[in-house]
Amino acid sequence: MTQEDSALDALVRKRIRGLRSAMGWSLDDLAARCYLSPSTLSRIETGHRRISLDQLSAIARALGTSLDQLVESTADDDVLIRPQHDAARGLTTWMLNRQPGVIVAKLRLTKPAPTSAEALKVHPGRDWFTVLSGAVTLVLGDRRIVVETGQAAEFSTMIPHAFGAHGGPAEALGILDQDGRRTHLRSLPDGGGDEDTEEGRGS
Template identity: 50%
Template sequence: MTQEFEVDQVIRQRIRNLRQNLGWSLESLASKASMSVSTLSRIETGSRRIALDQLIPIAKALNTSLDELVSTSEAQIIIRPEPISMPGITMWKLSTEDAVNGVNVSKMRFDPSKAPAPTELRIHPGKEWFTVLLGEIQLKLGERIYHVKAGQSAQFDTMTPHALWAVGGIAEVLGIMDNAGQRAHEHDTAK
């Protein structure tokens, strides 16, 4: 199978999926893209070669860009995170700088044998959410301490003084932060 054929197949599948997700028939999309139903059907099924002058009106009708319709860059699909190490914590960024809605996803591994529980609580603008994949995390929010175990999640406003650390051994979490939270954490890793 050639790479050109594979790209064609991806584009055809995207057109069909976007059309179906919108609940549109072939006739509806064909009308919006100013083409015949048979032409659109042949494009979706692979019976007709896709031409650029057909993709532009199809993308416009589907309320997407030509870029989004035809993009197959591996860089946009596979992320190869590099570990960022801090005392007792290793973090891997799992999203790119242009992540959806500005959220940043990271995996963090806490090793309590390499760093004690933090003594200072931090605050910064933003929201944070995490789920514990392995072990147990203690989350201190203000004066309260929450125990978050594997399979449980927590979310909080990061303007509340907070800290989190592993208890009873290594813990791993998958965390999501908005842009403000990510910038604050990146500042910490740069120290």
């Protein structure tokens, strides 16, 4: 077992003990819920017994959590959110959640919204964003709507649409579904970013 694996193993055992204590359960209480003997559970918590996958799954279910959450890493990459910069599109993005489904992202826009109809995108669903600073031009079909700091917009993405900075750089917090992410953030890399650019700095 590597040092990293050993540290994660110890963390998993602490999580089991911590969740059990937070629920006010004794060893007997949790053992009964996951069909283990109290002595076996005690040795698991104290590191005197290896944990089988079946045991870990049963313990996770009994504690009301998932196996993934019980064994998730504590590496810095799971904590730090690094900007992803696309200079060609004048867009820097901070992905604020990592779960599948709805995407929450902070966006920094430095280029104006496109003017050609060919640049407008259509995809299923709805998008939502609120402007944190500056102003954002939202293009919806033939309409050009300026959304200012403190204002929010929500719209059907079946309408041809695009957005960009209005009169200078702007920052927004957006909620996009998977189709919206593919459409608007498609050219961004999955990891890393250009933190050394002006747009890439800050939070």
